[in-house]
Amino acid sequence: xxxxxxxxxxxxxxxxxxxxxxxxxxxxxxxxxxxxxxxxxxxxxxxxxxxxxxxxxxxxxxxxxxxxxxxxxxxxxxxxxxxxxxxxxxxxxxxxxxxxxxxxxxxxxxxxxxxxxxxxxxxxxxxxxxxxxxxxxxxxxxxxxxxxxxxxxxxxxxxxxxxxxxxxxxxxxxxxxx
Numbered sequence: 001x002x003x004x005x006x007x008x009x010x011x012x013x014x015x016x017x018x019x020x021x022x023x024x025x026x027x028x029x030x031x032x033x034x035x036x037x038x039x040x041x042x043x044x045x046x047x048x049x050x051x052x053x054x055x056x057x058x059x060x061x062x063x064x065x066x067x068x069x070x071x072x073x074x075x076x077x078x079x080x081x082x083x084x085x086x087x088x089x090x091x092x093x094x095x096x097x098x099x100x101x102x103x104x105x106x107x108x109x110x111x112x113x114x115x116x117x118x119x120x121x122x123x124x125x126x127x128x129x130x131x132x133x134x135x136x137x138x139x140x141x142x143x144x145x146x147x148x149x150x151x152x153x154x155x156x157x158x159x160x161x162x163x164x165x166x167x168x169x170x171x172x173x174x175x176x177x178x
Contacts, residue, residue, distance in 0.1 A: 006134050006155035008126055014162040018056075019119045021169065025049065026112045028176035034108065038171045045172050046108065047099040053111055054098065055164035056118045062157055063125070070136030070154070077138035081150075084141035091144055126158055 026049065034046035041048065069077035084091070106114060134155040140148040147163045149156070 006158070011126055011158045012123060014159065015056075015119050015122060018162050018165045019115060022049070022052065022115050022165075023112055025169075025172065025174060025176070026108055029108065029174050033174045033176070036173050038173055040171050042096070043099055044103070045174055046103045048168055048172055049111060050103040050106060051099040052165045052168050053106075053115050053118070054102065055161040055168075056115065056122065059122060059157055059161055060125075062160075063154065066136060066138050066152070066154055066157060067133070069138035074139075081139035081141050085143045088141070088143040091141075095144075122158070122161075129154065 029045065029049075034044060034049075036045050037043070038045055038048045043051065069080060103111075135153055137151050137153045137156075139150060140152050142148050142150055145164070147160055147167070152160075
């Protein structure tokens with residue numbers, strides 16, 4: 001994203017498209033579909049669906065971090081991002097294990113309800129954002145996620161979960177996706 005005004009409507013549309021897709025994936029997935037392995041990961045489809053949901057859940061704490069570091073001298077965020085990059089290995093372990101438990105705890109039905117609540121919350125937050133806050137930026141740990149860039153704005157964060165969602169959607173092996 002540039003530092004120009006973010007197209008809020010485009011972000012709302014991205015999130016609504018992801019919501020409709022997620023709902024369709026859940027509604028059409030059989031138990032066998034959910035237990036099947038994904039393409040290119042060690043997760044099942046159900047675990048991947050949780051991981052896709054979690055990408056949206058993470059935006060709230062990421063917004064808090066960005067609001068904090070976005071107001072500090074640039075060097076503070078750079079040091080923080082370097083520390084996080086140094087902790088990539090433990091992050092990868094937690095990132096892998098989270099969906100193993102999360103998918104079991106939420107299950108297919110509750111994942112859809114949680115996804116709806118998170119998307120509704122993100123819509124409200126985006127609508128309430130001041131234009132000046134959307135341009136706040138900080139350094140991010142680029143080793144943690146291929147969609148993290150060295151410097152990201154709040155506007156970028158609102159686009160992040162749908163990019164993450166779309167990437168992982170292509171890894172699903174659900175029968176309805178064939």
